[in-house]
Amino acid sequence: MPIYEPGRRVAIVAGVRTPFAKSGTALRTLSAIELGKIAVTELVHRTDVDPASIDLLTFGTVLPSVLAPNIAREIALMPLLPKGVQAWSVSRACASANQAITDAADQIALGHASVAIAGGAESLSNVPILHSRGFSDALVAASKARSLGQRVQAFAKLRPKDFIPITPAIAEPTTGETMGQSAEKMAKLNGITREEQDALALASHRNAAQGTADGRLTAEIVPVMVPPRFETAMTADNGIRSDTTAEALAGLKPVFDRRYGTVTAGNASPLTDGAAAVLLMREDVAKAHGLQPRAYIRGYAYAALDPGEQLLQAPVLAAPLALKRAGLTLKDIDLVEMHEAFAAQVLSNLRGFESPHWAERAGFSAPVGAVDRSRLNVMGGSVSIGHPFGATGARITTTLVNELARRGGQFGLMTVCAAGGLGFAMVVERA
Numbered sequence: 001m002p003i004y005e006p007g008r009r010v011a012i013v014a015g016v017r018t019p020f021a022k023s024g025t026a027l028r029t030l031s032a033i034e035l036g037k038i039a040v041t042e043l044v045h046r047t048d049v050d051p052a053s054i055d056l057l058t059f060g061t062v063l064p065s066v067l068a069p070n071i072a073r074e075i076a077l078m079p080l081l082p083k084g085v086q087a088w089s090v091s092r093a094c095a096s097a098n099q100a101i102t103d104a105a106d107q108i109a110l111g112h113a114s115v116a117i118a119g120g121a122e123s124l125s126n127v128p129i130l131h132s133r134g135f136s137d138a139l140v141a142a143s144k145a146r147s148l149g150q151r152v153q154a155f156a157k158l159r160p161k162d163f164i165p166i167t168p169a170i171a172e173p174t175t176g177e178t179m180g181q182s183a184e185k186m187a188k189l190n191g192i193t194r195e196e197q198d199a200l201a202l203a204s205h206r207n208a209a210q211g212t213a214d215g216r217l218t219a220e221i222v223p224v225m226v227p228p229r230f231e232t233a234m235t236a237d238n239g240i241r242s243d244t245t246a247e248a249l250a251g252l253k254p255v256f257d258r259r260y261g262t263v264t265a266g267n268a269s270p271l272t273d274g275a276a277a278v279l280l281m282r283e284d285v286a287k288a289h290g291l292q293p294r295a296y297i298r299g300y301a302y303a304a305l306d307p308g309e310q311l312l313q314a315p316v317l318a319a320p321l322a323l324k325r326a327g328l329t330l331k332d333i334d335l336v337e338m339h340e341a342f343a344a345q346v347l348s349n350l351r352g353f354e355s356p357h358w359a360e361r362a363g364f365s366a367p368v369g370a371v372d373r374s375r376l377n378v379m380g381g382s383v384s385i386g387h388p389f390g391a392t393g394a395r396i397t398t399t400l401v402n403e404l405a406r407r408g409g410q411f412g413l414m415t416v417c418a419a420g421g422l423g424f425a426m427v428v429e430r431a
């Protein structure tokens with residue numbers, strides 16, 4: 001946890017993102033790198049930060065390109081930025097952009113940097129598809145062959161199953177459980193009903209539709225000209241359903257446990273393409289550049305639990321620690337942004353916040369408390385807006401600091417659950 005000297009706090013100056021598009025739709029031909037460049041370019045233009053002052057750029061992504069695995073460096077090498085901006089990429093599943101942000105904040109707090117861009121991007125339309133082990137071995141053997149005969153021999157051993165490509169699964173490598181199955185398990189363990197999940201999904205869509213209609217959400221978005229014709233601009237997220245109803249949600253069939261399940265396409269986050277980035281600066285440097293910070297990072301924490309247990313419950317362990325490090329309690333918090341991987345996970349996390357059992361597990365004598373639902377995800381969440389894994393943490397950060405400023409609140413809490421049983425929480429203070 002960074003220890004900030006007066007005037008040298010880590011400021012969140014601004015955040016920008018691309019529209020979030022359901023994968024396979026409008027942004028499907030753009031790579032995560034291209035999406036990241038669009039968000040970062042707009043961030044630099046909007047803030048007018050001097051590119052020469054940027055010390056570092058760090059970006060999160062979950063499924064990096066095999067050809068360009070350091071997405072941060074590829075983004076930093078765009079013409080707008082000087083070649084001397086150091087850049088590295090991070091992966092902490094759905095909290096990857098949060099990792100990028102806290103990495104950058106730590107560098108600023110240590111005095112190693114004073115201006116940083118941090119964010120994340122994901123194109124789930126462009127996931128790397130792998131050859132099978134057998135086919136890979138044959139390709140390697142063929143590349144080493146010295147004659148046509150040896151080359152033919154390398155492929156002769158192949159069986160039909162070797163030609164089946166391997167696509168990344170959204171499943172835990174250690175348990176084999178998919179995210180959806182984990183959400184089902186959490187719903188059952190925490191007694192979360194289908195009705196509660198659908199109600200949360202409905203609220204997510206309503207809030208996001210409202211934020212889009214009144215411009216609060218679209219203000220965070222840079223319009224993207226849609227390839228390949230570039231004739232239309234995408235200006236808003238395309239997964240938000242302003243017309244969805246409780247009845248429509250109730251009519252959807254469970255996806256991950258077809259017989260007894262409660263998780264549907266309506267109360268799960270969709271697979272999404274998009275990117276988001278925030279500008280972080282040391283407080284005094286921001287002011288010297290004439291930039292007004294939106295908020296300061298007050299404290300953060302990561303936590304982890306056994307993925308075989310309740311995969312997406314670790315925010316319950318991270319939140320009390322982040323609050324403690326911020327010197328605050330939930331009563332001080334004006335707004336809460338919670339990543340919605342699944343409505344079942346949000347509701348499980350909220351129950352965990354109220355549970356003495358989870359408080360004890362986190363090393364605290366009292367629970368975090370009950371979140372006032374009117375302060376939760378007030379502009380929607382990942383269920384409606386979408387969830388490009390690597391980008392979500394930067395979207396949540398941007399929305400939280402903007403809405404906190406808009407409402408004149410003082411403190412905001414964000415939480416993100418992530419694969420591997422990981423959890424993140426951060427407290428920000430309005431500038």
Ligand SMILES: CC(C)(COP(=O)(O)OP(=O)(O)OC[C@H]1O[C@@H](n2cnc3c(N)ncnc32)[C@H](O)[C@@H]1OP(=O)(O)O)[C@@H](O)C(=O)NCCC(=O)NCCS
Pocket residue numbers: 094170179180205241244245248249252255264265266267268269270271341342387418419
């Ligand atoms: C749940 C999941 C499998 C659904 O994928 P999908 O079937 O492609 O989803 P769709 O958007 O096509 O929706 C399926 C149907 O539900 C309907 N639907 C979805 N959301 C709806 C809503 N809010 N209101 C009404 N109908 C809705 C769609 O219209 C579609 O209907 P159709 O079949 O008649 O066209 C996919 O989104 C998924 O895997 N999500 C989880 C991602 C994940 O694990 N993330 C990790 C979190 S950390």
